[in-house]
Amino acid sequence: MRTDVDIDELCSSRLVPTFVGRQPIFDENLEIVGFEILFRNGIEDQAAFSDSEFATSRTFWDTFVELGVDSVAPGSRAFLNATRAFVMSACTGLFPAKRTALEIRGDEDFDAEFIEALTRLSTDGYRIVIDGWDGRDLPIDLVEACMAIKIDARQYGPSEMEDLCRAVEALKRRRIAKNIETLDEFEACRRAGYQAFQGHFLSRPQVVAGGRLAHDGLSRLKLLAALNDPDASIEKLEAAISQDVALSFKLLNYVNSAMVSLRAEVQSIQHAIAILGAKWLRTWANLVILSAIDDRPRAIFATAVVRAKMCSLLAEKTGGAHPEVYFTTGLFSALDALLNRPLTEILDRLPLAEELRSALLNHEGEVGEALACCLHYERSRFDEVRCGELDSTDIRDCHIEALFWSSRLRSAL
Structure with a gap:
């Protein structure tokens, strides 16, 4: 040697x-x-x-x-x-x-x-x-x-x-x-x-037997439920966001940042919905809500963001429909650690599509496979890292791009 x-x-x-x-x-x-x-x-x-x-x-x-x-x-x-x-x-x-x-x-x-x-x-x-x-x-x-x-x-x-x-x-x-x-x-x-x-x-959450969600966590969960209700109209979505002044302000700042790269300045939630569409506005609103949880270590949110972005990038490379669903799945995979409650308990309070729920709890379906890929990569279980027909280089590139994106996001939020 x-x-x-x-x-x-x-x-x-x-x-x-x-x-x-x-x-x-x-x-x-x-x-x-x-x-x-x-x-x-x-x-x-x-x-x-x-x-x-x-x-x-x-x-x-x-x-x-x-x-x-x-x-x-x-x-x-x-x-x-x-x-x-x-x-x-x-x-x-x-x-x-x-x-x-x-x-x-x-x-x-x-x-x-x-x-x-x-x-x-x-x-x-x-x-x-x-x-x-x-x-x-x-x-x-x-x-x-x-x-x-x-x-x-x-x-x-x-x-x-x-x-x-x-x-x-x-x-x-x-x-x-x-x-x-x-x-x-x-x-x-x-x-x-x-x-x-x-x-x-x-x-992983530190769950205390008999514990309950703190008031702040409960209010955020209610807002997440309103935002992610698939039957909610555009008007209800706008109302859910607008009722939280701090969320509205932060969300408008974010969508006007270089992270979203819009050509025109967005001046209202209604305007944001018109430009971004309801699906992606829900996605960004979820991101902003979770970023505001300040009684848990910031590293948890940073991990959630990397998972979210990597999931959406894997969706783009594999041709998966609705990258925003992949993004939300990655983001919500850390809800248990962010809110310090079991994931099943949290998801029972959210009106999520069955595809997203089964992906989060059982890693089922194409979305679940992408999430599992992210989790294995995060824990350096490289022998188990796979997603569709992607080769290892494609998966690595998604992870690296997610790291870059997460670093830029910190300044935007």
């Missing part, structure tokens, strides 16, 4: 990863501080480069140059798994130090040369993270070079997680718990003393 990668060779070739996934990393306040970037190459890509070290470097290069760090890790650091060969090569200097964290496996052979290279990168502003530490002794120079140490919650029980957390605390390094799947696990790790938390645990 080669121990370095030639930059000229790297830049002259082209290997775009078939799948580019990510997993969020949160602080104690559930604000996103970074994303671990995950890759999976297709069979044809693996055949292109038999050298795994070169393929890894090429994948990193294509991802950051082709896509840009702002698309995969907006406003935060990108955490990359880095091998010894990658660190020892000159390729690391190609990435922006302030936006990059290099994750090094805890079972690597940390000799003096390797530690010196990591120390140099740390001095240059890169964040070094020891990933998957099991409590073994670490050289003091390595500890000084690293910013944080990750512990895998999937590998240890609660008491072991506490012991490892105390051990990292004694080393005076930031403590990250990864593979957190539920809010209960998050709370347990936070109580144990961890400072950052990686996983998709926010995508």
